[in-house]
Amino acid sequence: LEERKEFFVLNQTPLWKYFLVVFVIGICALYATPNLYGEDHAVQISAGKNVVLDAAVVEKVTAELAAADISSKSILLENDQILIRLKDSDTQLVAREKIDKALGDDYIVAMNLAPDTPDWLESLGGTPMKLGLDLRGGVHFLMEVDMKSALSKTLQDMAGDFKTALRDEGIRYRTVKQLDDGVEIYFRDQETLDKAEFFLKNRNRDLVFVERTGLVIFANMSDQKLAETRDYAVKQNITIIRNRVTQLGVSDPTVQKQGPDRIVVQLPGIQDTAKAKEILNATATLEYREVDLEHDVRDAINGRVPAGSELLPYDKGGPQLLKKKVIVAGSSIIDANSGVDQYGMPKVSISLDSKGGAKMLNFTKRAVGKPMAVVFIEFKTTGERDEDDKLIFEEDRRVISVANINGVFSNAFETTGLDSPQEAYDLALLLRAGALIAPIQIIEERTVGPSLGQENIDLGTKAIIYGFIAVLIFMLIYYKKFGFVANIALTLNLVMIIGIMSMFPAAALTLPGMAGIVLTVGMAVDANVLIFERIREELKDGRSPQQAIHHGYDSAFSTILDANITTFLVGLILFAVGTGPIKGFSITLMIGIITSMFTAIILTRVIVNAWWGGKRLTKLSI
Amino acid sequence: MQLLNMKETIKFMSLKKPAAILSVFLIIGSLTSLAINQLNWGLDFTGGTQIEVGYEQTADLEQIRRQLEASDFNDAVVLNFGSSQDVLIRLASREGVKPSELGDAAIKVLKEADSSAEMRGSSYVSSSVGEELTEQGGLAMLVALICILIYVALRFEWRFALGSVAALTHDVIITLGLFSVLGLEFDLTVLAAVLAVIGYSLNDTIVVCDRIRENFRKVRKGEPEDIINISLTQTLNRTIITSLTTILVLLALFFVGGATIHGFATALLFGVVIGTYSSIYVASLVALTLGISKEDLMPTEIEKEGADQEPMV
Numbered sequence: 001l002e003e004r005k006e007f008f009v010l011n012q013t014p015l016w017k018y019f020l021v022v023f024v025i026g027i028c029a030l031y032a033t034p035n036l037y038g039e040d041h042a043v044q045i046s047a048g049k050n051v052v053l054d055a056a057v058v059e060k061v062t063a064e065l066a067a068a069d070i071s072s073k074s075i076l077l078e079n080d081q082i083l084i085r086l087k088d089s090d091t092q093l094v095a096r097e098k099i100d101k102a103l104g105d106d107y108i109v110a111m112n113l114a115p116d117t118p119d120w121l122e123s124l125g126g127t128p129m130k131l132g133l134d135l136r137g138g139v140h141f142l143m144e145v146d147m148k149s150a151l152s153k154t155l156q157d158m159a160g161d162f163k164t165a166l167r168d169e170g171i172r173y174r175t176v177k178q179l180d181d182g183v184e185i186y187f188r189d190q191e192t193l194d195k196a197e198f199f200l201k202n203r204n205r206d207l208v209f210v211e212r213t214g215l216v217i218f219a220n221m222s223d224q225k226l227a228e229t230r231d232y233a234v235k236q237n238i239t240i241i242r243n244r245v246t247q248l249g250v251s252d253p254t255v256q257k258q259g260p261d262r263i264v265v266q267l268p269g270i271q272d273t274a275k276a277k278e279i280l281n282a283t284a285t286l287e288y289r290e291v292d293l294e295h296d297v298r299d300a301i302n303g304r305v306p307a308g309s310e311l312l313p314y315d316k317g318g319p320q321l322l323k324k325k326v327i328v329a330g331s332s333i334i335d336a337n338s339g340v341d342q343y344g345m346p347k348v349s350i351s352l353d354s355k356g357g358a359k360m361l362n363f364t365k366r367a368v369g370k371p372m373a374v375v376f377i378e379f380k381t382t383g384e385r386d387e388d389d390k391l392i393f394e395e396d397r398r399v400i401s402v403a404n405i406n407g408v409f410s411n412a413f414e415t416t417g418l419d420s421p422q423e424a425y426d427l428a429l430l431l432r433a434g435a436l437i438a439p440i441q442i443i444e445e446r447t448v449g450p451s452l453g454q455e456n457i458d459l460g461t462k463a464i465i466y467g468f469i470a471v472l473i474f475m476l477i478y479y480k481k482f483g484f485v486a487n488i489a490l491t492l493n494l495v496m497i498i499g500i501m502s503m504f505p506a507a508a509l510t511l512p513g514m515a516g517i518v519l520t521v522g523m524a525v526d527a528n529v530l531i532f533e534r535i536r537e538e539l540k541d542g543r544s545p546q547q548a549i550h551h552g553y554d555s556a557f558s559t560i561l562d563a564n565i566t567t568f569l570v571g572l573i574l575f576a577v578g579t580g581p582i583k584g585f586s587i588t589l590m591i592g593i594i595t596s597m598f599t600a601i602i603l604t605r606v607i608v609n610a611w612w613g614g615k616r617l618t619k620l621s622i
Numbered sequence: 623m624q625l626l627n628m629k630e631t632i633k634f635m636s637l638k639k640p641a642a643i644l645s646v647f648l649i650i651g652s653l654t655s656l657a658i659n660q661l662n663w664g665l666d667f668t669g670g671t672q673i674e675v676g677y678e679q680t681a682d683l684e685q686i687r688r689q690l691e692a693s694d695f696n697d698a699v700v701l702n703f704g705s706s707q708d709v710l711i712r713l714a715s716r717e718g719v720k721p722s723e724l725g726d727a728a729i730k731v732l733k734e735a736d737s738s739a740e741m742r743g744s745s746y747v748s749s750s751v752g753e754e755l756t757e758q759g760g761l762a763m764l765v766a767l768i769c770i771l772i773y774v775a776l777r778f779e780w781r782f783a784l785g786s787v788a789a790l791t792h793d794v795i796i797t798l799g800l801f802s803v804l805g806l807e808f809d810l811t812v813l814a815a816v817l818a819v820i821g822y823s824l825n826d827t828i829v830v831c832d833r834i835r836e837n838f839r840k841v842r843k844g845e846p847e848d849i850i851n852i853s854l855t856q857t858l859n860r861t862i863i864t865s866l867t868t869i870l871v872l873l874a875l876f877f878v879g880g881a882t883i884h885g886f887a888t889a890l891l892f893g894v895v896i897g898t899y900s901s902i903y904v905a906s907l908v909a910l911t912l913g914i915s916k917e918d919l920m921p922t923e924i925e926k927e928g929a930d931q932e933p934m935v
């Protein structure tokens with residue numbers, strides 16, 4: 001009796017579930033569509049600090065391209081950027097070079113792949129999937145900051161600082177020794193030691209002092225200070241690398257901290273990797289110099305530069321005549337921070353190591369009221385090569401700050417009179433960039449040439465299509481009409497994976513990721529196989545078709561859930577522990593598990609119900 | 623259409639002794655090979671420099687070797703990679719050249735000798751990074767196995783949990799053994815594949831365990847061995863069809879996926895076959911040997927999820 005009653009209510013889908021399914025798949029399909037439009041090879045121009053992008057620049061670029069006989073698809077000025085779409089990667093390369101030469105150093109000219117997504121899709125946030133370096137071509141560097149030398153330099157500064165401080169305070173010490181893990185200060189008697197310990201402890205609150213046998217104080221950085229020093233060394237390097245990467249003309253580069261002492265640099269689409277390495281490894285430094293007031297700047301500009309001085313360009317005003325003798329070099333700078341002084345005006349606080357402090361003291365004693373300049377020295381590539389095929393670097397020297405000395409100071413001082421907080425920030429950044437305390441080393445490098453990247457895309461796509469078609473045919477033959485339903489689910493599953501991958505820009509598609517999609521296609525049918533086999537069993541046990549469908553879906557559900565949760569766990573672990581290719585694989589695997597659960601269980605049920613539900617059936621096409 | 627139309631229950635467990643012997647034999651063989659031959663670790667794990675060079679014509683490996691030797695690149699390993707035009711070169715470290723610049727230097731030499739030589743890719747991995755990856759890889763596998771052990775023990779029963787983990791360990795060891803015996807290169811993508819084998823084999827094992835549990839509750843009579851036989855017979859069709867569809871896509875990867883993904887496809891193809899076998903024999907055999915019985919699986923505490931819930935659709 002009960003079975004009869006069930007017959008009429010079995011296998012009906014409530015209306016809301018139809019809407020849910022259509023909504024979820026619709027959204028995924030919408031965000032998957034940008035992938036159909038492809039990408040244009042483009043050149044992207046953005047303005048440097050002192051210039052603006054306007055119609056005049058567009059005109060200049062258009063004229064330059066016309067002169068070089070390069071046809072462009074479009075030239076657009078938008079969001080403070082000019083985007084020039086070109087027909088292929090060769091013209092892109094030539095066009096970038098021409099434009100770069102024509103516009104000069106004030107503009108940043110980068111190569112880019114611009115998605116050809118229609119405006120209405122773009123306004124909804126639709127973008128194509130981000131491709132990993134193995135598909136797009138490019139360079140991946142993993143760099144390690146040499147913490148040992150960073151810490152050693154800090155300890156060296158500490159030792160020097162102790163000597164000066166104790167001497168100034170009139171506390172007599174025997175010797176100061178720098179060890180691998182700290183600094184030891186030796187004394188002649190206990191009384192002086194106690195006095196020194198009290199004095200130093202009060203003075204350096206971020207250090208730890210321990211008394212050791214033999215009239216010795218051992219000083220070390222506190223854990224917090226140690227962490228700060230490490231963190232600082234990495235951040236400083238990141239700042240420098242970011243500055244240099246802009247020089248390379250790469251669009252959306254990645255410069256990121258990884259782990260405690262590593263930096264990941266990813267430069268997609270770069271052709272000349274040797275050049276990239278040379279530029280990244282180039283050094284920058286800076287010098288404090290005295291402004292030459294004895295001679296006239298105008299004379300120097302007219303070509304009469306006095307011996308012992310030189311003329312250098314200054315961003316904020318005319319060229320400056322500086323004495324060649326260096327007061328303090330950039331390697332003496334420990335730290336530079338921007339902030340505001342007591343009047344609320346922007347300032348930069350600078351601290352020097354003890355050696356630099358002593359030199360600065362000597363200089364400022366006789367130079368109060370005189371101006372002092374900071375020269376920033378950077379090695380920039382000219383783009384040309386010497387006979388050894390090495391890039392030619394030229395030393396680019398420019399004055400970044402000129403300030404009057406208001407008093408005598410040594411290792412800590414401030415630069416004020418800056419125009420804006422932004423300027424203070426920029427100056428502090430440059431000061432730090434010129435004071436590289438920790439060298440970096442490339443510990444991993446992976447380069448994928450553009451031709452290999454394209455080949456990987458083609459091969460991966462081919463494998464997905466072949467595998468996909470093979471499974472479709474198999475399911476259709478084996479499960480007939482139900483196989484057809486499973487095939488709809490499988491197709492939409494693929495669309496959903498692509499849609500979700502496109503929605504999250506962090507999920508870049510890699511070649512192992514494509515392998516993950518292929519594997520998902522193979523395994524996604526598993527849920528349907530489980531359900532259909534169950535339905536067949538129920539039919540064999542003599543249940544009516546409607547009952548078989550109902551029970552088949554029901555009893556297969558917990559099995560599917562268990563099996564998928566455990567596989568998802570594996571994916572999660574892969575993601576957490578793995579790097580590079582493993583991460584790419586685990587992302588598609590996890591997305592695939594979720595989407596295949598949705599399509600194989602919910603979607604096929606909706607279709608099956610609509611097709612067979614509520615009808616009087618004597619047999620099923622399964 | 624039906625692949626296997628089974629009227630009778632197949633007596634899988636009557637073959638438990640031969641199966642156990644086969645598994646033990648394969649595991650010992652794999653471990654021996656791993657101990658003696660070890661794995662042919664790829665660049666990702668050993669560290670070093672490797673470049674991929676493409677030529678317009680068929681590459682003459684012997685000549686490339688000579689060109690490199692003439693420029694003091696001794697001990698370079700030159701191999702074809704993917705096609706006859708593509709060459710993979712592993713460079714030994716050289717005094718006076720930074721390891722990260724070794725590749726660029728070698729490309730220059732080859733380009734001078736033959737202008738059609740094109741740098742298609744290059745990798746440099748320092749030995750410290752390689753060591754870390756090896757550690758991380760091993761750790762990933764261990765963590766994966768432990769998490770699975772806990773999950774299955776909670777959802778099913780500890781005997782099944784041990785059975786599943788035994789099956790997975792079995793699959794991993796034998797897949798690694800295959801790579802060791804054949805001397806195939808073991809790189810990061812292969813590691814990903816081995817971990818995917820864990821996922822796949824687990825999937826299979828769970829389906830079988832699930833059915834065994836269900837039948838222990840449903841079938842009134844019968845020894846544990848009979849119930850396992852019934853369950854394996856009932857799930858056999860599904861096991862084979864899923865393996866088949868997975869193998870279909872893996873064959874596509876193997877044949878058209880390109881050289882980079884070859885090792886990945888090989889490991890998974892073999893792993894799927896071994897995983898299918900282990901889900902039938904290893905997992906249930908271990909559970910049976912540990913003395914799984916009806917009482918352990920009666921739904922007194924462990925509720926079958928979904929049974930008391932609203933149906934999904």
